[in-house]
Amino acid sequence: xxxxxxxxxxxxxxxxxxxxxxxxxxxxxxxxxxxxxxxxxxxxxxxxxxxxxxxxxxxxxxxxxxxxxxxxxxxxxxxxxxxxxxxxxxxxxxxxxxxxxxxxxxxxxxxxxxxxxxxxxxxxxxxxxxxxxxxxxxxxxxxxxxxxxxxxxxxxxxxxxxxxxxxxxxxxxxxxxxxxxxxxxxxxxxxxxxxxxxxxxxxxxxxxxxxxxxxxxxxxxxxxxxx
Amino acid sequence: xxxxxxxxxxxxxxxxxxxxxxxxxxxxxxxxxxxxxxxxxxxxxxxxxxxxxxxxxxxxxxxxxxxxxxxxxxxxxxxxxxxxxxxxxxxxxxxxxxxxxxxxxxxxxxxxxxxxxxxxxxxxxxxxxxxxxxxxxxxxxxxxxxxxxxxxxxxxxxxxxxxxxx
Numbered sequence: 547x548x549x550x551x552x553x554x555x556x557x558x559x560x561x562x563x564x565x566x567x568x569x570x571x572x573x574x575x576x577x578x579x580x581x582x583x584x585x586x587x588x589x590x591x592x593x594x595x596x597x598x599x600x601x602x603x604x605x606x607x608x609x610x611x612x613x614x615x616x617x618x619x620x621x622x623x624x625x626x627x628x629x630x631x632x633x634x635x636x637x638x639x640x641x642x643x644x645x646x647x648x649x650x651x652x653x654x655x656x657x658x659x660x661x662x663x664x665x666x667x668x669x670x671x672x673x674x675x676x677x678x679x680x681x682x683x684x685x686x687x688x689x690x691x692x693x694x695x696x697x698x699x700x701x702x703x704x705x706x707x708x709x710x711x712x713x714x715x716x717x718x719x720x721x722x723x724x725x726x727x728x729x730x731x732x733x734x735x736x737x738x739x740x741x742x743x744x745x746x747x748x749x750x751x752x753x754x755x756x757x758x759x760x761x762x763x764x765x766x767x768x769x770x771x772x773x
Numbered sequence: 774x775x776x777x778x779x780x781x782x783x784x785x786x787x788x789x790x791x792x793x794x795x796x797x798x799x800x801x802x803x804x805x806x807x808x809x810x811x812x813x814x815x816x817x818x819x820x821x822x823x824x825x826x827x828x829x830x831x832x833x834x835x836x837x838x839x840x841x842x843x844x845x846x847x848x849x850x851x852x853x854x855x856x857x858x859x860x861x862x863x864x865x866x867x868x869x870x871x872x873x874x875x876x877x878x879x880x881x882x883x884x885x886x887x888x889x890x891x892x893x894x895x896x897x898x899x900x901x902x903x904x905x906x907x908x909x910x911x912x913x914x915x916x917x918x919x920x921x922x923x924x925x926x927x928x929x930x931x932x933x934x935x936x937x938x939x
Contacts, residue, residue: 626927627924627927627928627931628924629898629919629920629921629923629924629927630920633902633904636898636899636902654931654934654935654938655931657876657877657879657880657934658880658930658931658934660876660877660880661876661877661880661881661884662899662900664877665792665881665896665900666792666900666901668788668791668792668795669788669791670787670788670790670791670805670808671805672791672804672805672806672808672809673805673809674787674809674812676809676813677783677809677812677813677816680813680816680817681776681779681780681816684776685776
């Protein structure tokens with residue numbers, strides 16, 4: 547191990563180590579099992595490891611960095627170049643660069659902003675006849691294609707309503723005619739009703755007779771679902 | 774979408790579409806063709822346009838894509854930028870006009886020499902004033918990528934202008 551590490555360390559100082567070897571070296575140096583002859587180097591790797599854990603304090607916003615080290619306009623220019631400005635800030639920068647108080651260090655930005663501003667005036671004066679032709683063609687097309695689904699929808703609804711209405715009226719006027727006979731003689735009607743009731747009574751007796759078997763079955767607990 | 778409604782949208786956008794096309798293809802005639810073809814494409818898809826949340830961004834996306842298609846299909850031929858600025862900058866002082874024109878054209882030459890995605894992003898932001906989100910919608914790049922391209926484009930532009938000046 548020690549011989550191998552010696553070889554890696556030697557090549558590390560010559561700048562010939564691979565990334566893998568450097569990672570192995572780093573792991574070895576912070577492992578706590580460093581050979582005495584490498585202890586001085588372990589201190590350096592411990593410093594590196596410590597540096598790696600450093601993070602930007604959360605309260606330290608980039609805004610604060612820009613403004614603490616630069617003048618407000620320097621800060622804005624830096625922010626602009628970093629693509630971190632809002633549209634409002636860019637408008638502010640534009641106003642500053644078109645004013646009389648531009649610092650020498652920002653003068654190189656003036657032609658850039660002037661060119662951008664001039665570019666906004668570029669207008670399209672090309673030919674749109676093909677588009678116009680298509681639009682005219684579309685406007686002149688008979689609207690049947692677009693009206694067709696609506697017309698069909700309305701017609702179908704009307705037809706359906708008419709069929710329902712027709713059926714309803716037919717039923718209303720002829721529902722009893724032909725199907726039933728109205729008896730004029732009350733005695734005949736009474737006799738017929740009695741016959742009908744007797745027929746029903748017979749059927750009822752048949753029904754109640756079959757119920758007896760069910761009662762018998764209940765006694766045998768075959769259909770006793772309560773248990 | 775009806776003709777009137779469509780034409781209102783076109784009136785509002787055609788100059789922006791043209792400027793973007795010009796930035797992408799870097800040639801006036803071809804930029805005009807790109808706008809014309811884009812508008813026809815949008816017209817043919819007008820039913821879809823009504824369902825889209827941001828029709829303006831959609832139109833700009835189509836313009837950029839058509840511009841890129843045109844760019845791919847040809848050998849890079851760039852317009853004489855002086856011609857582009859020939860009509861502009863008319864003032865009673867011809868000497869000053871000339872200096873101003875030179876400055877503008879040299880800036881735009883540097884812009885046009887940037888990679889397409891860089892010059893498109895800087896154009897959409899610094900000339901058209903779109904938000905990062907809108908640029909992301911138009912180009913299909915993430916907001917982070919938009920900012921990276923913008924940072925690179927601005928830094929490069931400033932550096933090259935400084936070099937020219939010195």
